[in-house]
Amino acid sequence: MKIPARFQRGLAQFSILILLAVVAWQILHHSPAISADVYPYLNSLSPALVKQCTQENRSSPTILWEDLLAIRSTLPEKDAQRLLEQLRVQIPFANLNWANLPAATIRTVQRHRQILEQYTYYQPNKYTFPVIGPTWFEDSFGAEREGGKRRHEGTDLFSAEGTPIVSICGGRVEQLGWNRLGGERVGVRGDDGNYYYYAHLHSISTLLVKGQRIETGEPVGSMGHTGDALTTPDHLHFGIELANGQWINPYPFLEVWQSWSEQRSS
Ligand SMILES: [Zn+2]
DSSP, X not given: OOOOHHHHHHHHHHHHHHHHHHHHHHHHTXXXXXXXXXXXXXXXXXXXXXXXXXXXXXXXXXXXHHHHHHHHHHXXXXXXXXXXXXXXXXXXXXXXXXXXOOHHHHHHHHHHHHHHHHSGGGSTTTSOOSBOSOOEEOOOTTXXXXXXXXXXXXXXXXXXXXXXXXXXXXXXXXXXXXXXXXXXXXXXXXXXXXXXXXXXXXXXXXXXXXXXXXXXXXXXXXXXXXXXXXXXXXXXXXXXXXXXXOEEOOHHHHHHHHHHHHHHHO
């Protein structure tokens, strides 16, 4: 049986329409893809190494911090030195002589550099530590809460009630006020696209307005134990939610940011 050409054309047009609809739906419901290697790498960096690279960058500003950190975090000392000497005499990263390093190793260093450039948590002094004054915190990301019903999606930073809390980055105030778990809480949509969550506040800064800008280091509020922290010691619950909806562990970043704020105040 021969299918009439008119019908075939119609079928083709219909298929294209369906295809376009699918593409349009995907574009509309697209959550930014974050490569699987990004956070394992960022979370693997030791705060001591990041701190060391920040200091090196300060004493030899010709070497970019991301070059330093990518090289130092990936290669053994001898290989790292050879490359850093080239950077010191202003040979661009793209023109480095990698000598006899395996191609896969070179690719890893390049990829790490790309991650550091794109996710700038470790860019010296771009972010700031949220608690002003002495504080205690440990890595409790993923710990069970409510008898295993949910996981801890942030870091708790402990200090006295009323201790000032500031914004770790510039952005826009997206959430403000009370919710059941967070109590008095502030949510900031950072300029980097991530959502930064400050919870259990004793009080929220009266300067904040929903939808308005907040800059790095500007007051968010003061430490307390509101919401589901009612019976716990005063602490700030700090969370980072990526633009794709995934909560990541803020602990390593907090360690580095704290060391920067200590350097500045010493
Ligand atoms: Zn918490």
